[in-house]
Amino acid sequence: MRGDTVAPNPDAQGILAAILEQSSRHLFGPTSQPAHPPKPQVVSLAGLIEKISHLKPDEIALVKKAFQYADSAHLGQYRQSGEPYITHPLAVAELCASWRLDAPSIMAALLHDVIEDTGSTRQELIEIFGGKVAELVEGLTKLDKLEFQSQAEAQAESFRKMFMAMARDVRVILVKLADRLHNMRTLDATTLAKRKRVALETAEIYSPIAHRLGLNLVYRELQDLSFRHSSPFRYATLDKAIKKARGNRKEMVVKILDAARMTLTKSGLEADLRGREKTLYSIYMKMRQKHLSFSQVLDVYAFRVTVKSIDECYRALGVLHALYKPMPGKFKDYIAIPKLNGYQSLHTTLVGPFGMPVEFQIRTQDMHRVAEEGVAAHWAYKDGDDHLTEMQTRAHQWLQSLVDIQDNSGDSQEFLEHVKIDLFPDAVYVFTPKGQIRALPRGATALDFAYAVHSDLGNECVGAKVNGVQLPLRTELKNGDIIEISSTPNSQPNPVWLTFVKTGKARAAIRHYLKTRRYSEAIQLGERLLSQALRQHGGDAALVTDDIWEKLLHWTGSKGREELCADIAMGHRVPAVMAKRVEMLIRESKGHSEQMRLDTAEWETARDDMPEHKQAIMIDGKGGESVSFPACCHAIPGDNILGYLGKGEGLQIHTHECRQAQRLHHRDPDHWVDVIWAEDIQRSFDVSIRVDVKNAKGVLARIAGTLTSADANIAHVAMDDRFSESAVGIRFVIQVESRYHLAKVMRRLRQNQDVLKITRVFGK
Incomplete structure (x- = not known):
């Protein structure tokens, strides 16, 4: 081979021949049986060498060596298109070279x-190539060799691995985006089902990442390719319509360009003015979001004005506003406040000839480079480089936030869910009281802002002032808002917060805190349940030795006491079964104390002689996440109660009258435990009542007033769908302290002349 065409090394071929027989696990394949018969091809390095002229000669030699190794390793493998597989990594390397990435990246x-x-x-x-190159390749490798319970779990874990490698070194995602872009360009060789699956994955993950890192050329192309492969008919129809309209609008576009160039030149501004057609995907999304037909979408074209300095950007804006009238509310200054990914430009929409909206983007040459290439612009990678651009600094901050999300996520699928939430294309820009700017996703709340500052501030947050006014934590923020957060060390996250936070970091931190708290509560409850079960058999948990614990853990397969107790509390293990196993282990150990040598009769006698309050679990209403009071019966202090250990649901407290509890007991009797109310309970409980009242004007207000006068808070109210002219039934969920308090409320209601009948509702 001549020039820059590199032949495979015969020795390397011999060494690697034995490992090249395996079939492909790659997404698009190397395969030993290509869809089209392979033809002898000479793969040339000329294109790549031309693009890596920015590298030093010794670095170019290393790139050639990497090509030789890859060519030998992939020898005999073909893509599904029939091309030698080496053409794919070579194309990916050329894309990376066009971004002027360094030698290790290529x-x-x-x-x-x-x-x-x-x-x-x-x-x-x-x-062969050193630790840094190996680390980059490792970060790009999927986890196909590990076993997962589902394809979704395997995919999520591969993404988590890639994101973590990306957080350590941004070059991982730059190479991965180049890999995905080339695969999307050559996706036609795969099946329709795979094209749609890969297109969806690209639209959900890779396209937003490209946008988040400012690689807008890659972002737009990935969007269009995803649209083309996921909705081929819509893509083809829209493409045909645009080609048809292109000729009709060409004269209009030329007229606008000529007028703008002439006006800018007369004003003494040296500007590069170009028009471009908007992408098919952006036009399609505008049609969908605004419910427009294609003929109603007028702003298909956008015009870019490139000048020398920031001062000239604003001068050009004034000149264009003098040429065409600006549309109100359609001006955005991304120079003063850059986008989250570092993008800077002035955006304005003007009313052009015949009333057609015309969008202009005004920027400097440097801004244009960053707008197109994002984090890859001005690339100069050095370990510990302190001279990163603002855009690269923003990218590194976002990548670091991925580490925080990972630390607070329970598993890979949860992590991927949080990252998807965080990949918002739009942002709002708000300020701290000291004037520091913070960028948050569109729709972010004051609570999201607190977590963006620090996870501890979010966890302890109790209130927020927006522009000096005290507002709820769920308040959505707007551009320019000044946010002040108040917190107390005793505060803790509320599960309700998960219903309105928007950022992945906030959601992950809240879930992590709640899981940790619930696990701690579950351990304590599990210990109480196991102790109760042992007492019912006449035993004592304090007398169970470490040796017995070790044998019990070995029998259950639990990693430790805490895990076993938590499993008991969450209903994954039955306390009675665990107690019986402990009894058996104690018998086998031949006793270290007299208590341990009790025979069966003695155990049963001890259990029968034990007072009821020592056998049952005390319920004081402070069980937190581990003890719940289901809405099927709304148990309150004073009711006869029993506890059900639902699998994964903790201890549920039901009344004896609850029909759902009766069904559960018949189906699963082993998961029930004895519970009793504690003597001093300082909290309110929900309870359901039905009140039949006269059908009269203002009756609901009068009944609500009666409930309030009886110190009962109304949590929910619903009226029957069917009612007569004379009467109507109303269901209330009210909050009371005990059965005595409920009786007081019902007596007060009976004194109301509108009330015909009152019934407490049990079960569903």
Whole structure:
């Protein structure tokens, strides 16, 4: 081979021949049986070498070496299109080179599939190319060799691995985006089902990441390709309509360009003025969101004005506003306040000829480079480089936030869910009381702002002032708002917060706190349930030795006492079964104390002689997440109650009258435990009542007044759908302290002349 065409190394081929027989696990495949018969092809490095002229000669030599290795490793493998597989990593490397990435990035692009699809190992790459290149390749490798319960779990774990590698080194995602872009360009060779699946994944994950990192050229192309493959008919129809309209609007576009150029030149501004057609996807989304037909979408074209300085940007804006009238509310200054991904430009929409809206974007050359290439612009990677651009600093801050989300996520699928939430294309810009600017996703609340500042501030947040006015934590923020957060050390997250926070960081931190608190409560409840079960058998948990615990843990497979107790509390294990097992282990141990040597009769006698209050679990209403009072019967102090250990639901307290409890007891009798009310309970409980009243004007207000006068808070109210002319039934959920308090409320209601009948509602 001549020039920059590199032949595979015969020795390397011999070494790797044994490991090249395996079939592909790659998304688009190397395959030993391509869809089209392979033809002998000479794969040339000329295109890549031309694009890496920014590298040093020794770095170019390393890139050639990486190509040789990849070519040998993928020898005999073909893409589903029938091309040699090496054409794919070579194309990915060329994309990375066009962004002027460094040598390790381009080498990783060439080698990115060798661990996954050949017999190459990470250690082998370290020995040949060094640790940094091997680390980049490892970060790009999917987790196909591990076993997962589902495809979704495997995919989520692969994404989590990639995001964590990306947080350590942004080059991982740059190479991955190049990989995905080339795969999307060549997706036609795959099946329709795979095209749609990959297109959806690209639209949900990779396209938003490209936007978040400011790679707008990649972002727009991935969006269009995803649209093309996920909705081929709509794409083709819209493409045909645009081509048809292009000729009709060409004269209009030329007229606008000529008029704008002439006006800018007369004003002494040297500007590069270009028009571009908006992407099919952006036009399609505008049609969907605004319910427009294609003929109603007038602003298909956008015009970009590039000048030399920021001062000239604002001068050009004034000139264009003098040429065409600006549309109210359609001006955005992204120079003064850049977008979350570092994008800067002036955006304005003007009323052009014949009333057609015309969008202009005004920026400097440097801004244009950043707008197109994002975090890859002005690339100069150095470990610990302190001279990052503002856009690169923002990108690194976002990547670091991924680490925080990972730390607070329970599993890979939850982590991926939080990251998807965080990949918002739009943002609002708000200020701290000291004037520092913070960018948050559109729709973010004051609570999201608190968590954006620090997780501890969010956890302890009790209130927020927006522009000096005290407002609820769920208040959505607007551009320019000044936010002041108040907090107390004793405050803690409320589960309700999950219903309105918008950022992944806030959602992950709240869930992590609640899970930790629930787990701690579950451990305490599990210990109480196990102690109760042992007491009912005449035993004592305090007398269970470490050796007995070890044997019990071995029998259950639990990792420790805390895990076993939590499983008992959450209903995954039955306390009585655990107690019986402990009894058996104690018998086998032949006793270290007299208590441990009790025979069966003695255990039963001890249990029968024990007072009821020592056998049952005390319910004081402070069980937190681990003890709940289901709405089916709304148990309150004074009711006869029993406890059900629902699997994964903790201890549920039901009344004896509850029909759902009766059904559960018949179906699953082993999961019930004895419970009794504590003597001094300082809280209110929900209870359901039905009140039949006269059908008269203002009756609901009068009944509500009676309830309030009896110190009963109304939590919910609903009226029967069917009622007569003379009477109507109203269901209330009220909050009372006990049966005595409920009786007082019902007596007060009976004194109301509108009330015909009162009934407490049990069960569903």
